[in-house]
Amino acid sequence: MGRTLYLECSSGISGDMTVAALLDLGVDRKILEKSLSSLHIRGFQTEITRVKKSGLDACDFRVILDEEHENYDHDMEYLHGYHKISEDHHHHGSHHHHQHRGILEIRKIILESQMTDRAKETAITVFEILASAEAKAHGVSREEVHFHEVGAVDSIVDIAAVAVCLDELDITDVIVTKLYEGTGTVRCQHGVIPVPVPAVVNIVQEKGLSLQITDVEGELVTPTGAAIAAAVQTSDHLPEKLAIEKIGIGAGKRQYACPGILRAMLLREKRKEKKIQILEQDRIWKLETNVDDCTGEELGNVMRLLFEAGAKDVYYTPVYMKKNRPAYELSVICEENQIPFMEDIIFEETTTIGIRRNCMNRTILKREISSLCIDGFQARIKICTLPNGQTRCYPEYDSVTAFAEKNHISYREAWEKIRDYWKKER
Template sequence: MSKKTLYLECYSGISGDMVTAALLDLGADEAVLRKALASLPLDGFSIKISHVKKSGLDACDFDVVLDAAHENHDHDMTYLYGDYHEHTHEHHHDHEEHHADAPHGHDHNAHHHEHRGLHEILDILNRAELTDRARATAVRIFTILGKAEAKAHGATLETVHFHEIGAVDSIVDITAAAVCLDNLGIDEVIIPALYEGTGTVRCAHGILPIPVPAVANIAAAEHLTLHITHAHGEYVTPTGAAIAAAVRTSETLPSAFTVEKIGLGAGKREQELPGFVRAMLICPTSGFHTAQDTICKLETNLDDCTGEALGYVMERLLAAGARDVYYTPIQMKKNRPAFLLSVLCLQEDIPAMEQIIFAETTTIGIRRTEMARSILTRRLRTVQTPLGCAQVKECALPCEDSGTPETRCYPEYESLRELCRANGCSYQDALRTVLKELVI
């Protein structure tokens, strides 16, 4: 049986409600979602599922509506923008409203000042009527979000208490996304990049830069690719980033594929970019598990730079986003021994790379070459070992037929280095230990 592959296109950001709306538009069972959300031991919310117009396109809208007791303390718009309450869409039609059942005996006014921690949220999920897979997905999303918020506030995962993860609408958004993914039977999720805006945002803690700290922390910890656009405003929310990090299995699209179905999920904010997530069920058109793109190579010959300068420029280039930097010994005119500096980077990074090379070396010219490349489908996953957790890169080798492709795993160097430091063992010992735990 072939795997169901979901491609989430996030060219104008990502948020929890946008993901859920896109999945509903893709065909997730609304009745299943309503039943799951009604089982949450939470009061004070209802959901609205409708269709709206965004940039002239018909899109699904998923809205968590809070009652007066929760609105001023939990709602995402208030959390981010103080007294901003405008939730406008153009041309709403076919609205449906569902009020969550309230058999739990909660006083709607009793907990509106509560800042929930991860322990309380996991208890909520454990008490809800969710499938094991949906619950596990929701737990992973909340854990990723919790770690990011803990880092931002100098707390620990066990002690952090904050608005976003404890907000009723955030709990509903994340649970809804997990339920819809499970209901659609998604096996693989491809998210190449998250597109974010620029500027600052006012939140409960003051003025923060965009991407906000929680989003930046998630991107760093989970190796998400961020693409900063010229649009002003916040397009990637912490909830959206956490969902992307939790469900993504690859950032590389197959070189060719067919689209089986499309879902469009609308966002609430009216900003420069339209604000929606497009979800596509895709099917690769060949048995090769590779993708193709283009990459640029910058080169320059250096015969009068010191070894210290060459080492430093390599560090700066890699820190600025170069995919690879290397030196090749060469012989130049007048029998001078020299080095060929080669830098692999994306086309949009060329100006930054060239600025560093000109500033840090003695070169007066840089050559450019654009090259096509094939990339194996890969994903990062965590492996539990006797020495601790280690990250490994899992790659699928090309196969000519429709059979199961061969998979290879490569331990990540930085992860192995941390195991060595934590356990006082050699690199080779750490490598052998991790390789023993890999099931290929």
């Protein structure tokens, strides 16, 4: 049924920290090494050791690059400009500019590796999130982006390693409550930029992550770390009661005024009585506004943007307004931390001048996202548990349409085949 992972990002998050924390949870190193060796890139080797961070024993994952591929991601003097950078250092950085890869080349590297399909999907998702964030920062298309941090060999290895580790641990749910970030500036190949860096800000904005700015001087959240969190997060809050099965601690390389670790925990929710297990309580927000002077095309676009921003639901209700004018009431269901993003979209994309807010408690069935293999096809399904203990399977829309297209059958036939297969195999 998969496992639940909690990433505690109180000292930020980066690619190497995430790999180390997951390795510390018990990933088979030989499996990781085999997958990484299948990547069609050269100039690196990996090293896994134990280090002390703030007196704590932690796992350290290091990508060691040869001279041709070396970069300065962990060089504190370079990153924060404590000393003047030498001409050789500048020329070296210029030389590496030609080693950067775009999203199409990186996708090819991942797809041609011996990683599992699930690991490949995770890695590509991380890279696509990064591509969108970098494209927005530089004002170019995703295909034109040539990553600086991300396209470097060590970052490709970090992201691939994270995907392999998550797959080996069979992680299906990931809780990331908040990313703690520092302040100040950091040096990159374009010059000195503010922290949080633009790519991180773009990811946080687009994916609705929670960001907590601290008074630590430095970059705690790297673009790679933010993209990993955005790609794998399935929840932003912890269950009320939980049991910790295992703890992994990953060490960061940069030295800041904080522990510099990422703590990963495998969780198991503590069970109460059966009905309390199944019927869960949570709180959601409903945003409403009436619109009578927008076209159908505009309203359709607003709905698309709201769903892409992470809304739980968006719908329109026909209403009559002043002077019997026909109009639509736009309703958006979302989490409290998503309200600013949703309201920005509504104000920017419609003619409304006011939005109503309602906080509502709701009762929901216990549900989980799983997958099953049917005729060689991986289908994602949602499994809900009723108060009487019975379970229902709801195949996910994208999986149904893909299965229908592959087998040249109707959507209804594909939906029923997937559900019937689940009934037979459970």
